[in-house]
Amino acid sequence: MEELKSIIKDVKNYIELEKESGLKEMTFREMFAVSIDAASAASEGIGHEDKLKELEKVRQEAKDCKECELFKTRRNTVLGEGNPNAVLMFIGEAPGMEEDIQARPFVGKAGQLLTKIIEAIGLKREDVYIANSLKCRPPQNRTPFSSETIACRNYLTRQIDIIKPKIICCLGRPATQALLMMEMSITRARGKFYNYNNIKVMPTFHPAYLLRNPQDKRLVWEDMQKIQKELKEIQ
Numbered sequence: 550m551e552e553l554k555s556i557i558k559d560v561k562n563y564i565e566l567e568k569e570s571g572l573k574e575m576t577f578r579e580m581f582a583v584s585i586d587a588a589s590a591a592s593e594g595i596g597h598e599d600k601l602k603e604l605e606k607v608r609q610e611a612k613d614c615k616e617c618e619l620f621k622t623r624r625n626t627v628l629g630e631g632n633p634n635a636v637l638m639f640i641g642e643a644p645g646m647e648e649d650i651q652a653r654p655f656v657g658k659a660g661q662l663l664t665k666i667i668e669a670i671g672l673k674r675e676d677v678y679i680a681n682s683l684k685c686r687p688p689q690n691r692t693p694f695s696s697e698t699i700a701c702r703n704y705l706t707r708q709i710d711i712i713k714p715k716i717i718c719c720l721g722r723p724a725t726q727a728l729l730m731m732e733m734s735i736t737r738a739r740g741k742f743y744n745y746n747n748i749k750v751m752p753t754f755h756p757a758y759l760l761r762n763p764q765d766k767r768l769v770w771e772d773m774q775k776i777q778k779e780l781k782e783i784q
């Protein structure tokens with residue numbers, strides 16, 4: 550019964566987001582399939598405890614990190630959270646004020662929208678892994694300097710090596726540049742898969758951008774549907 554309730558909730562979220570996006574087609578069957586398949590793949594639990602230990606090691610290192618000037622103004626480092634066996638990983642730009650206070654990624658309004666986006670493809674927030682390319686908050690949420698991104702990249706790549714997701718969704722230009730090391734506007738980069746160490750990478754707009762530019766939500770839904778399709782093919 551609980552599972553059925555959860556599926557009905559997913560369907561409701563999906564319909565809500567489809568309405569917002571302006572898209573008319575609703576693929577209930579597809580969404581149902583991905584929800585079940587992705588959740589079961591995510592719960593395989595191979596090396597789960599070992600992965601948690603490895604991630605904790607990275608967290609402890611980042612906690613005391615002084616590799617760039619951001620250590621002077623941070624309250625907390627924000628490594629990431631979620632399923633260490635996640636099939637799908639999201640990478641944002643950097644912690645904001647709320648994230649810096651709570652030491653968790655994507656907890657403000659943009660985080661709520663990201664949760665809705667995840668639910669729209671039939672997954673739950675706890676099924677995926679969420680991180681940022683930068684682990685400390687830049688003052689006044691300014692765009693990270695490339696020197697900061699380079700200094701912090703080691704933590705991100707180690708997280709990816711431990712989690713081994715099948716698909717990564719980069720949210721916004723800084724996250725895309727940090728991972729793929731390529732100079733391209735997010736408008737040009739989004740909507741296509743790229744390769745990072747045999748992991749498919751889909752860049753799309755950052756949820757914070759969508760809060761300011763809701764007319765572009767439709768493009769993100771299109772990108773997410775590509776991810777949903779890819780997840781189905783992988784599993």
Ligand code: SF4
Nearest residue numbers: 614616617685700701
């Ligand atoms: S942003 Fe990254 S490199 Fe800079 S101090 Fe924080 S953890 Fe270290």
